[in-house]
Amino acid sequence: MRRPQIGALHSIVGYWSYGLEAPGIVVMPTGTGKTETMIASRCPARRTCARSCPGDALDPTARTG
Numbered sequence: 001m002r003r004p005q006i007g008a009l010h011s012i013v014g015y016w017s018y019g020l021e022a023p024g025i026v027v028m029p030t031g032t033g034k035t036e037t038m039i040a041s042r043c044p045a046r047r048t049c050a051r052s053c054p055g056d057a058l059d060p061t062a063r064t065g
Contacts, residue, residue: 001040004032012041 001009008026015024028034 001036002033004028005037005040008032008037009041012037 008028012024012026026034026037028037
């Protein structure tokens with residue numbers, strides 16, 4: 001794993017350690033491995049996660065307007 005991913009995982013585990021039920025938000029720049037980070041965080045904890053990204057930026061056929 002890369003440094004941004006490890007840092008994000010530490011933040012996620014730290015948030016979970018408080019026992020809060022509210023969803024948390026992890027913000028990572030483009031190209032830092034958000035998908036891998038969310039998969040890695042979800043697997044051992046068996047928690048649900050959602051990942052979002054601007055679809056129009058990834059899909060050249062997406063409509064604009």
